Amino acid sequence: MMDFATRVHNHNYRLDPIIRSLLDTDFYKFLMHQFIWMLYPKVPVTFSLINRTKTVRLAEIIPEAVLRAQLDHARTLTFRENELIWLAGNRFYGRRDIFRPEYIEYLRTFRLPDYKLETVDGQYVLTFEGDWAAVTMWEIYALAIVSELRSRIAMASLDKFELDILYAQTKTKIWNKIKKLKSYPDMRLAEFGTRRRHGFLWQEWVTDAMANELGRSFVGTSNALLAFKHSFEAIGTNSHELPMVFGCLADSDEVLKTAQYDVLAKWQEVYDGELLIILPDTFGMTQFLRDAPAWASKWTGMRMDSKEPVAAGEEVIAWYAMRGEDPRKKRAMFSDGLEVDLMIDLHQRFRG
Amino acid sequence: MMDFATRVHNHNYRLDPIIRSLLDTDFYKFLMHQFIWMLYPKVPVTFSLINRTKTVRLAEIIPEAVLRAQLDHARTLTFRENELIWLAGNRFYGRRDIFRPEYIEYLRTFRLPDYKLETVDGQYVLTFEGDWAAVTMWEIYALAIVSELRSRIAMASLDKFELDILYAQTKTKIWNKIKKLKSYPDMRLAEFGTRRRHGFLWQEWVTDAMANELGRSFVGTSNALLAFKHSFEAIGTNSHELPMVFGCLADSDEVLKTAQYDVLAKWQEVYDGELLIILPDTFGMTQFLRDAPAWASKWTGMRMDSKEPVAAGEEVIAWYAMRGEDPRKKRAMFSDGLEVDLMIDLHQRFRG
Numbered sequence: 001m002m003d004f005a006t007r008v009h010n011h012n013y014r015l016d017p018i019i020r021s022l023l024d025t026d027f028y029k030f031l032m033h034q035f036i037w038m039l040y041p042k043v044p045v046t047f048s049l050i051n052r053t054k055t056v057r058l059a060e061i062i063p064e065a066v067l068r069a070q071l072d073h074a075r076t077l078t079f080r081e082n083e084l085i086w087l088a089g090n091r092f093y094g095r096r097d098i099f100r101p102e103y104i105e106y107l108r109t110f111r112l113p114d115y116k117l118e119t120v121d122g123q124y125v126l127t128f129e130g131d132w133a134a135v136t137m138w139e140i141y142a143l144a145i146v147s148e149l150r151s152r153i154a155m156a157s158l159d160k161f162e163l164d165i166l167y168a169q170t171k172t173k174i175w176n177k178i179k180k181l182k183s184y185p186d187m188r189l190a191e192f193g194t195r196r197r198h199g200f201l202w203q204e205w206v207t208d209a210m211a212n213e214l215g216r217s218f219v220g221t222s223n224a225l226l227a228f229k230h231s232f233e234a235i236g237t238n239s240h241e242l243p244m245v246f247g248c249l250a251d252s253d254e255v256l257k258t259a260q261y262d263v264l265a266k267w268q269e270v271y272d273g274e275l276l277i278i279l280p281d282t283f284g285m286t287q288f289l290r291d292a293p294a295w296a297s298k299w300t301g302m303r304m305d306s307k308e309p310v311a312a313g314e315e316v317i318a319w320y321a322m323r324g325e326d327p328r329k330k331r332a333m334f335s336d337g338l339e340v341d342l343m344i345d346l347h348q349r350f351r352g
Numbered sequence: 353m354m355d356f357a358t359r360v361h362n363h364n365y366r367l368d369p370i371i372r373s374l375l376d377t378d379f380y381k382f383l384m385h386q387f388i389w390m391l392y393p394k395v396p397v398t399f400s401l402i403n404r405t406k407t408v409r410l411a412e413i414i415p416e417a418v419l420r421a422q423l424d425h426a427r428t429l430t431f432r433e434n435e436l437i438w439l440a441g442n443r444f445y446g447r448r449d450i451f452r453p454e455y456i457e458y459l460r461t462f463r464l465p466d467y468k469l470e471t472v473d474g475q476y477v478l479t480f481e482g483d484w485a486a487v488t489m490w491e492i493y494a495l496a497i498v499s500e501l502r503s504r505i506a507m508a509s510l511d512k513f514e515l516d517i518l519y520a521q522t523k524t525k526i527w528n529k530i531k532k533l534k535s536y537p538d539m540r541l542a543e544f545g546t547r548r549r550h551g552f553l554w555q556e557w558v559t560d561a562m563a564n565e566l567g568r569s570f571v572g573t574s575n576a577l578l579a580f581k582h583s584f585e586a587i588g589t590n591s592h593e594l595p596m597v598f599g600c601l602a603d604s605d606e607v608l609k610t611a612q613y614d615v616l617a618k619w620q621e622v623y624d625g626e627l628l629i630i631l632p633d634t635f636g637m638t639q640f641l642r643d644a645p646a647w648a649s650k651w652t653g654m655r656m657d658s659k660e661p662v663a664a665g666e667e668v669i670a671w672y673a674m675r676g677e678d679p680r681k682k683r684a685m686f687s688d689g690l691e692v693d694l695m696i697d698l699h700q701r702f703r704g
Contacts (some may be wrong), residue, residue, distance in 0.1 A: 005353040161564050168523035175517050212513050 018148045018200065022110070023083045023225040025140040026194055028236030030087065030224065033136055034103045035242070041133035045245055049126040049142050053103040057122035062149045065126065068117060070145045075112045083109060086228045093233075093274035112138055132245065139241070145197035151198045174206055177340045178213050185217055186205045190235040192222035192335065200225075204302050207232065237275050237303075239269065244280040261293055268295070276300045277333065281307055282314075289319045297323035301331025307340070309334050313350050328352065361421055361680045371426040374462070375435045375577040377492040378546055380588030382439065382576065385488055386455045387594070388621050393485035397597055401478040401494050409474035414501045419476065420469060422497045427464045436460060439577045443584075445626035464490055484597065489495045491593070492679065495547035503550045526558055529692045530565050536571055539699045542587040544574035544687065552577075559584065581654035589627050589655075590619065595634040620647070629685065632668075633659055641671045653683025661686050661694070665702050680704065 002248035036043075051058050088104045089096075113134045116127040126142055130136040155163060181187060191210055197203040207226050210218045220233030246263040249257035260283055269274060276299040280288040285307050296321060304312040313332060320327040334346050388395075403410050415633060431439075440456045458686040465486045478494055478517060480487040507515060519643060543562055549555040559578050562570045572585030579586035598615040602608035612635055628651040632640040637659050649672060658662040672679040674690075686698050 001355055001357040003353055131353045161560070165523060165527050165561075168520040169527065171517060171520035173525040175521065208513070209517075 009260075016075060017073045018070050018145050019077065019141045020200075021083065021225050022077050022112075022137075022141075023086075023228055024144070024194070024200060025224060026192065026222040027092075027224045027227065027234035028222065028235050028238055029137060029140055030099065031236070031271065031275065032238050032242060033133065034099055035132040035238075035267060036136055036271060037103055037106060037130065038100070039266060040245075041131060043132040043245065043249065044130070045132045045135060045248075046127060047135060047138065048128075049124075049145075049146065051123050054123070056150075057244060058146065058150065059119045059122050059124050061153055062124070062146070064117065064119070064124075067145070067149060070149065071115055071117070071126075071142070072198040074141050074145065075114075078109070078111060079107050083228065086225075090228075090234075095273060104186055110137070112141065113141070113352040118156055132256065134291075136241065140195050144197060144200075147196050148199050152294050161317070171205070174209060175213075178209055180340050181217065181343065182214060184347055185215075185352055187217050188219050189217060189343065190221060191196075191226075192231075192235065194223045198237065200259060204229075205341065218259075226352050237291075238279060240279065240305075242267070243279075247289045257291070258287060261291075261296070263300075264296065265293070274300055274331075277331070278302045279305060281305055281312075289315065294323075297325050301333065303333040305334075305336045309336065309346055310349060313346065317350075364462075367421055369425045370422050370446065371493045371495045371600070372465075372552075373427050373457075373577050374431050374440075374489075374493075375400065375580055376546070376589050377489065377576060378544065378574040379444075379487055379576045379579065379586035379588055380574065381492055382451065383588070383623065384590050384594060385485065386451055387619060388450070388488055388620060389455055389458060389485040391615065391618060395481060395601065395606050396482070396601075397484045397487060397489060398479060398481040400480075401476075401491065401498065403475050404500075406475070407632075408502075410502065411474050413505055414476070416469065416471070416476075419497070419501060422501065423467055423469070423478075423494070426493045426497065427466075429503075430461070431459050432465060437506065438659040441577075442580075442586075447625060448616060450623075450627075460553065462489070464493065467494070469695045471633070478668050488593065492547050495534060496549060496552075499548050500551050508619075512536070517699070523557070526561060526564075530561055531697065532692050533569065534566060536696060536699055537567075538703060539569050539695065540571045541566070541569060542571050542585075543578075543696065544587065546575045548584065554583075588656060589623075589629040590629065590631060592634045592657075594619070595631075599635065609643070612640060614641075616648065617645070620651075626652055626683075629683065630654045631657060632665075633657055637664060637667065641667065648676075653685065655685040655687055657686075657688045661688065661698055662701060669702075 029106050052107075084104050084107060087099050087107070090097045090102065113128065113130050115138065116129065118125045118127070122148070126146075128138045128142075155166075158166065163197065189210075191203070191207045193203055195207070203223065204226055207221050208230065209225070211230065211232060220235040221227055222234070222236045224234050226232060242263045243260040246259035247256055255314065277298060278299050278301070280302060281304070282288075285304075302316050304316065307315075313334075316330075316332065317327040320330055332350055334343075338346075356666055373637070383524065386636070415494045436456050436459060439451050439459070440453065465480065465482050467483065470479070476498070478498075480490045480494075506559065507518075510518065520630040534539065541562075543555070543559045545555055545558070555575065556578055559573050563584060573579055574588045576586050578584060588643045594615045595612045598611035599608055602611050616630065630648060630651050630653070632644075632654060633656070634640075637656075654668050655691065656668065660669075665686075668682075668684065669679040672682055686695075690698075
């Protein structure tokens with residue numbers, strides 16, 4: 001039967017919100033957020049979101065009112081009871097009670113703080129300024145909003161039939177990639193596309209496809225909402241944000257140099273096990289490894305993000321060996337520009 | 353909002369009818385049906401539908417009750433008023449009044465007659481026996497029902513996700529074919545997949561895709577329901593059925609020999625113009641052309657169906673030339689096993 005309610009509602013659609021849940025962010029934000037909230041909640045910080053691809057003049061593509069409507073909508077959100085229960089009660093990386101009850105209580109009243117939106121030379125400059133614990137959470141929501149708005153506008157010129165073909169083609173393409181990955185059952189991979197996604201529903205489709213088809217090779221998703229909704233593993237530990245802020249807080253070159261280690265020393269006071277993953281490339285990987293404290297090589301593993309991955313992998317293996325650690329007992333993760341063929345190359349080179 | 357009516361209706365789904373309209377058949381059936389109804393309505397005939405691919409044991413794949421339910425459902429159908437109006441009022445091949453008012457009145461009370469369903473050696477034998485005007489219409493409905501039931505059963509083992517991927521892949525494949533055909537804007541092609549379709553809705557999608565993308569290259573569909581619903585041109589003239597029945601009626605070798613021409617002589621008493629298309633291969637094309645009466649080469653064109661198409665095309669060109677006709681002013685149609693590459697080959701060879 002005609003669903004009149006939906007049809008009439010659609011006539012009067014005011015907003016199709018991109019962020020509909022505060023869980024719709026990368027899981028590592030919660031680990032870092034708790035860390036910040038416990039230790040550095042009031043540190044004053046300023047984050048800016050800028051578009052590095054200058055040829056794409058985002059401010060000429062996305063109307064400012066549309067961007068503001070999405071950002072403003074995200075600010076209306078609070079965590080739902082079932083989301084907080086999940087964060088508090090779920091097992092992450094096999095461990096319960098990762099999040100302290102006090103942090104969960106803090107989240108209960110959490111809302112995103114205000115933002116500043118300016119236009120400079122055809123680009124948006126989106127700035128979040130305030131207490132670190134307040135503004136840090138904006139990162140992924142803001143990135144996902146900008147990314148999804150851009151793709152929505154790109155889709156706007158296509159008619160229903162062209163859209164149908166486009167999604168059919170894209171599903172086929174993704175499926176071929178998944179099939180290719182399936183030939184390497186020892187590979188382990190996670191989905192972490194939230195920040196540059198086409199859209200939440202598309203990210204959900206792709207993640208679901210990977211989970212359905214890849215079996216144990218699919219270890220989870222960085223997206224906490226998808227993990228919650230589908231009982232996937234939530235994946236991620238920490239990012240460049242932590243050493244970057246620590247670096248900014250340094251008041252001498254000497255402190256700046258040790259900031260990248262100080263933050264990890266603090267991290268291991270809060271977390272352990274699988275959450276002890278080093279991201280060594282914030283200020284360059286080679287200097288990081290050379291001067292790293294002895295405990296760094298005891299951590300569970302390392303995530304190679306910006307350096308050419310084969311060189312980075314070899315460098316890390318040599319470093320572990322030099323530090324008297326068996327590299328085969330360490331976890332190596334790659335997370336930069338991973339197209340399927342590169343994933344297979346890295347897997348074949350570094351497996352075992 | 354939840355559409356409770358649809359949901360609850362689906363719980364109690366008794367039948368998903370394959371044939372939902374008597375227009376859901378090839379348009380040529382109506383031309384032939386009117387011809388038969390005008391001239392030979394009471395000729396007693398028997399048609400059998402058998403599966404030529406013996407390795408596919410249809411009776412072991414399609415439950416008999418399921419097949420009967422679909423055939424029985426088709427027998428409940430009558431033409432709707434708007435369908436009759438369309439047949440009576442639409443312009444076919446640029447001409448109005450192709451169908452006589454008396455024939456339309458006859459259709460108004462038309463229902464499909466009974467059928468006989470037997471199982472022999474793992475195969476269904478579906479027989480329609482009676483007055484020619486009554487049983488002829490079963491052809492396409494019965495073929496489409498068997499074809500669609502087989503594909504439904506093949507789909508039954510796939511879960512929702514696998515189906516989604518399958519249709520995405522198939523849409524992509526069809527789209528690539530359409531794109532390839534689009535490079536030949538002088539080509540003219542029609543859709544005529546009804547009898548071997550995956551399903552009506554899929555046939556509709558493909559036809560719609562062709563119409564959307566191929567512009568003037570897409571000349572129409574053989575399916576009268578799709579033509580009616582989407583204002584496509586309805587395509588088709590006549591089939592082997594006519595000379596076959598005329599052949600069966602022959603009581604001497606001499607009459608048998610001329611039967612293939614007699615039927616066309618009768619056809620041109622009823623139709624003219626674009627409907628004068630010879631299908632010369634019922635009893636072999638070479639003998640047909642050699643002994644054809646003088647008026648045959650005056651007809652609008654020829655449809656090559658069973659003979660190897662390049663040889664058939666060359667033979668027809670030579671024949672027209674020998675009969676003093678300019679082959680370039682004749683219409684040549686190919687309708688057998690037309691995969692895209694063959695279509696392009698034939699187009700390039702015989703265009704102009």
